[in-house]
Amino acid sequence: MTPSLAGIRLVTFDLDGTLIDSVPDLAMAVDVMLTERGYPAAGEEKVAGWVGNGSRVLVERSLRDASGHEPDDQTLAQAHDAFLYHYGRAPSERTRVFPGVREALAALHDRGLKLAVITNKPYAFITPILEALGLDGYFDYAIGGDSLPQKKPDPAPLLHVAERFSIPPQACLMVGDSRHDIEAGRRAGFRTLAVPYGYNHGEPVAASRPDFLVESLAELV
Ligand SMILES: O=C(O)COP(=O)(O)O
Numbered sequence: 702m703t704p705s706l707a708g709i710r711l712v713t714f715d716l717d718g719t720l721i722d723s724v725p726d727l728a729m730a731v732d733v734m735l736t737e738r739g740y741p742a743a744g745e746e747k748v749a750g751w752v753g754n755g756s757r758v759l760v761e762r763s764l765r766d767a768s769g770h771e772p773d774d775q776t777l778a779q780a781h782d783a784f785l786y787h788y789g790r791a792p793s794e795r796t797r798v799f800p801g802v803r804e805a806l807a808a809l810h811d812r813g814l815k816l817a818v819i820t821n822k823p824y825a826f827i828t829p830i831l832e833a834l835g836l837d838g839y840f841d842y843a844i845g846g847d848s849l850p851q852k853k854p855d856p857a858p859l860l861h862v863a864e865r866f867s868i869p870p871q872a873c874l875m876v877g878d879s880r881h882d883i884e885a886g887r888r889a890g891f892r893t894l895a896v897p898y899g900y901n902h903g904e905p906v907a908a909s910r911p912d913f914l915v916e917s918l919a920e921l922v
């Protein structure tokens with residue numbers, strides 16, 4: 702179904718896998734964390750399947766895969782700190798903006814729509830990455846996975862942004878690459894749009910039945 706922006710005043714975007722191909726830098730930080738602990742590197746393909754529930758779950762999945770068992774709390778906390786340290790040193794070195802994203806953001810921004818990022822990634826990384834890739838000027842607001850007690854697929858971050866701009870959910874569109882984005886959007890009462898090129902735990906995002914599915918965000922405008 703062709704996406705319609707009629708009546709839409711706020712567009713909220715997932716970050717990893719939707720706006721940016723961030724797995725090269727995420728995998729680099731995961732792999733340094735793993736090899737420091739004597740495990741083999743996981744590589745980009747595995748890491749792409751683990752992204753989407755925030756950095757702690759990413760590290761938990763990589764430790765479980767490497768060791769074959771559940772990490773204890775202390776092991777996980779230390780590995781998470783190591784991941785954050787390494788990722789923070791180079792969060793945008795090999796990260797790229799997906800085709801069509803820049804054009805779509807520019808056009809939506811020019812039309813006067815409010816635009817926000819809602820990611821499960823830690824908040825501290827959002828602005829440095831957007832700035833490094835020249836995307837920072839388009840957004841009115843950003844929420845990270847640690848900004849609120851709840852994260853996607855909980856609808857709370859989406860409702861928080863809609864309330865911040867006093868825009869009713871039915872005038873909002875959630876754009877994402879994973880089932881968490883589509884579920885959060887549906888539960889918030891937003892319209893939902895999915896892109897198939899991102900990271901969705903190895904499943905087609907179409908299975909989440911978004912309202913709209915586009916090959917590239919360029920189709921939005
Ligand atoms: O950090 C993650 O797990 C992914 O974040 P996303 O919500 O931007 O896809």
Ligand SMILES: [Mg+2]
Nearest residue numbers: 715717718878
């Ligand atoms: Mg994503």
